[in-house]
Amino acid sequence: MPAQSDPSQTDSECYPALIVPAIGTWPRFDSPLRLGVMASGTGTNFEALHDAIACGDLDAQIRVLVVNNPGCGASERARRLGIRCELRDHRRFASREAMDQELARTFKNEDIEAVVMAGWMRIVTPVLIDAFPGRLINIHPSLLPSFKGMDAIGQCLKSGVTIAGCTVHEVLKDVDAGPILAQASVPIFCDDDRERLTRRIQTQEHRLLPWATAIAGQRWRSARETQG
Ligand code: GRF
Numbered sequence: 001m002p003a004q005s006d007p008s009q010t011d012s013e014c015y016p017a018l019i020v021p022a023i024g025t026w027p028r029f030d031s032p033l034r035l036g037v038m039a040s041g042t043g044t045n046f047e048a049l050h051d052a053i054a055c056g057d058l059d060a061q062i063r064v065l066v067v068n069n070p071g072c073g074a075s076e077r078a079r080r081l082g083i084r085c086e087l088r089d090h091r092r093f094a095s096r097e098a099m100d101q102e103l104a105r106t107f108k109n110e111d112i113e114a115v116v117m118a119g120w121m122r123i124v125t126p127v128l129i130d131a132f133p134g135r136l137i138n139i140h141p142s143l144l145p146s147f148k149g150m151d152a153i154g155q156c157l158k159s160g161v162t163i164a165g166c167t168v169h170e171v172l173k174d175v176d177a178g179p180i181l182a183q184a185s186v187p188i189f190c191d192d193d194r195e196r197l198t199r200r201i202q203t204q205e206h207r208l209l210p211w212a213t214a215i216a217g218q219r220w221r222s223a224r225e226t227q228g
Contacts, residue, residue, distance in 0.1 A: 021184055023211050026057045033060035033217045036112035038103070038120040039067055043074025044202060045118035045139055045209050050081050052210030060213065063110045066103060068122060090122060097127045104131035114220055116213055117171065126173055134223075136171040137216055139209050141201050143167060143183055148176035153198055162188050164197060166205045168212035182212035 032053075039046045046065060052058035065078045065085045078085035086106055093099035104127060107115055114135040117124070129136055142152035143165040149155075156164045165185035170178035184204035188197060 021182060021208070021211075023207065026211075027059065027214055027218050029059050029217060029221055033058075033213070033220070034111055034113045035060050035062050035213070036107040036110065036115045037062050037065045038115060038117045039065060039072070039074035040069055040121040041072055041074065041119050043072065043077040043119065045205055046074050047077050047081070048206035049116065049118060049210055049213065050077075050083065058210045058214050060217065063112055064106065066106060068099075068120075074119070096123065096125045100125045100128035100131075104128050107132070114213075114216065116209070118209060123175060124171060129171055129173060134170060135216075135220055137168055137181060137212065138171050138176075138178075139205055139212075140167050140169065140176050141198070141205065143185060144169060144176055144180060153194060153201065157188070157192070157194060157197065164188050164201055166201050166208055168208055168216075170216075181216055182208055184208045 035049070037046050037049060049058065049060075050062060053060050053062065062083050065074060065083055066088050067075045067085060068088055068090045070087055070089060075085045075087070088099065088102055088106065090096075090099050093102065099122075108131070114137070115128075115132050117136065117138040120138070124136070140148075140152060142148070142156055143163070144167040146161070147155040147159070153164070163185050164187075165183055167183045168181045169176070170181065172178040184207065186197075186200045186204055
């Protein structure tokens with residue numbers, strides 16, 4: 001049975017902290033992580049990454065945001081936040097591979113060490129994945145491996161499950177299938193609609209994505225040290 005909703009409590013109070021991960025001590029690096037970010041839509045996750053950097057939690061810099069939809073919310077946010085934004089409109093490329101070649105080139109030109117897909121609504125190909133092996137991560141609005149692909153929240157609501165959530169994972173060729181870096185879960189209440197559940201999941205996404213990026217950053221940097 002879905003949990004009863006109690007309107008006297010706010011979302012953050014009415015379910016146990018147990019099911020969302022505690023954020024630990026943020027790692028520091030010898031120099032900030034050099035990130036590229038990809039976004040297609042509203043850009044709230046992109047801004048959450050920016051905010052975590054700005055307040056000194058996430059030791060990183062966003063060198064460039066790439067968007068594929070002209071005038072999307074993410075590009076407006078980049079303008080307001082003073083972050084460089086490049087448009088790579090997929091409609092102008094002959095193939096997914098040609099688009100990904102250009103994305104890889106853009107990030108390599110900026111000396112990016114890792115790329116965060118923060119609401120990127122396109123399938124990426126090995127052309128991009130292999131350009132950043134183990135260094136391309138994605139956020140997905142479900143507890144993977146459940147509800148892969150499009151409309152994860154709709155799939156979840158239809159299925160009758162009582163716990164939803166979000167996942168940050170490494171990107172592999174198979175969609176939404178790479179190794180999981182971090183997850184957060186939220187309850188589904190009996191009177192939930194899509195909008196309410198989406199808001200609850202996104203609140204967790206905005207905590208989880210910067211934290212998962214920091215955790216992944218520790219691996220990226222220690223791999224670099226091992227390789228010399
Ligand atoms: C997020 O829910 C993310 O999980 C999914 O797309 C949405 C993007 O939201 N991949 P925003 O553009 O970051 O606001």
